[in-house]
Amino acid sequence: GQQVMQIPQYQHVQEGEDFTTYCNSSTTLSNIQWYKQRPGGHPVFLIQLVKSGEVKKQKRLTFQFGEAKKNSSLHITATQTTDVGTYFCAGPSGGGADGLTFGKGTHLIIQP
């Protein structure tokens, strides 16, 4: 079935440095979503990408969907302590299952 791999698992950065997490799928995705989960909290939707090569920005966050629609990335410019958390990508499960398959997430740790 659908597999979504996400790297790195952990990322330590100094406040003000940039951060990038990558998501790769074993199959072509019709769309991909990104979520953020603060420590002790629940996942919160950030964005959805649908088109091949799509790039979307939300303030310091830049999301990209690959041309082949099998990979995606989230880049944060000049991290702040409020960016701490785990970032997940998710794509349709496929194979007859109607749901989302989540990557294992990237934990962003920021040192002031």
Added chain:
Amino acid sequence: NAGVTQTPKFQVLKTGQSMTLQCAQDMNHEYMSWYRQDPGMGLRLIHYSVGAGITDQGEVPNGYNVSRSTTEDFPLRLLSAAPSQTSVYFCASSYSTGVIFNEQFFGPGTRLTVL
């Protein structure tokens, strides 16, 4: 709107006990789902429903039952709890079904420990 609510927030069970995790949403979403989250494993889909009266299995359905008698409610039942079911359980809902999913709204979670 309360969004997606889950009860209880915390629960401790003994092996073999059964219980029901409650989930409700007030957004009139057709699609609802249950995930479990374990350290290093991300979120894994347990069961989902595309509408009242319709449920289906996700990636890790064994040991769990669901029903969807109303649009608002989607309870998750643990039939005979096992230590392997110790996890954080999230309910989510969305107003879309099919290949293109829209934003999933997650509840606050239930933290379950099975001794």
